[in-house]
Amino acid sequence: MRIHAFHHLYQQRLERSTKPFNARGSKVARCQYCQVAQQDCLCQHQPTASTEVAVLLLLSENEVFKPSNTGRLILDTVADGHAYQWSRTEPEVAMLELLNSPDYQPILVFPEQYVEDHSRLVANTTTSSDLARKPLLVFLDGSWREARRMFNKSPYLSQLPVLSISPQRVSQYMMRRSDNEQHLATAEVAALVFKQLGHEQLHQTLTMWFEVFRESYLNSKTRNRRDDTKPALNEYIMSRNEKSL
Ligand SMILES: [Zn+2]
Secondary structure, eight states: OOOOHHHHHHHHHHHHOSSOOOOTTTTSOBOTTTOSBGGGOOGGGOOOOEEEEEEEEEEOTTGGGOTTOOHHHHHHHEEEEEEEEOOSSOOOHHHHHHHHOTTEEEEEEOOGGGOSOGGGBOOTTOOGGGSSSEEEEEEEESOHHHHHHHHHTOGGGTTSOEEOOTHHHHHHHHHHSOTTTGGGGHHHHHHHHHHHTTOHHHHHHHHHHHHHHHHHHHHTOTTSOOOTTOHHHHHHHHHHHHHTO
16 A cells, blocks of 8 residues: 555644544544545555646645545545645645646646636646646645635635636535535545546546545444445456456
């Protein structure tokens, strides 16, 4: 299994925290990497990471500790992945350097109706091959309320071009979910972004990987009846074997 930036951030936060963060579902004994119940650990199935795009996850306060977080799944599929704790006033220097790196074209993913300056919007026909540099896709990972706060209160993001995916569909989707459930959407939004930018294989991998996670995550909920047949995992394994990924 490939340990990536999300796992490193999780460990850093764990070492620094003085009291345990009691996320929903924290009573379940979980794998600390994939965050499903230990008997359902998915780490051996982690996808082969793509090098086509780079991803920067900006995480709200305690997002990294939430077992239901799916931003982590994005970094499972992308080799060039970065994860930072969001801060309004003290953004990490390494993150700022990344955003300013000449190697990348940073693009912030957010619903367009919240973007005041429409000149920031990237045309929805744009694909990665239209860009002069490798796209660095920035995702604001937290509840919808937190994501809006990050969007509005981060001077270092305020000049970035914004990519909005099927605005009606995704923004309705994001807002429909409660604050407790919204973070289930981050990986789904990323999968749509990958598709729009022309990375069909990566889109498929992340879509399937998200379903695999959701299936095992729901199995770990005590009030759910387990489904040990794991159809999403089986489909994923079959698909990988076919493509020899
Ligand atoms: Zn695991």
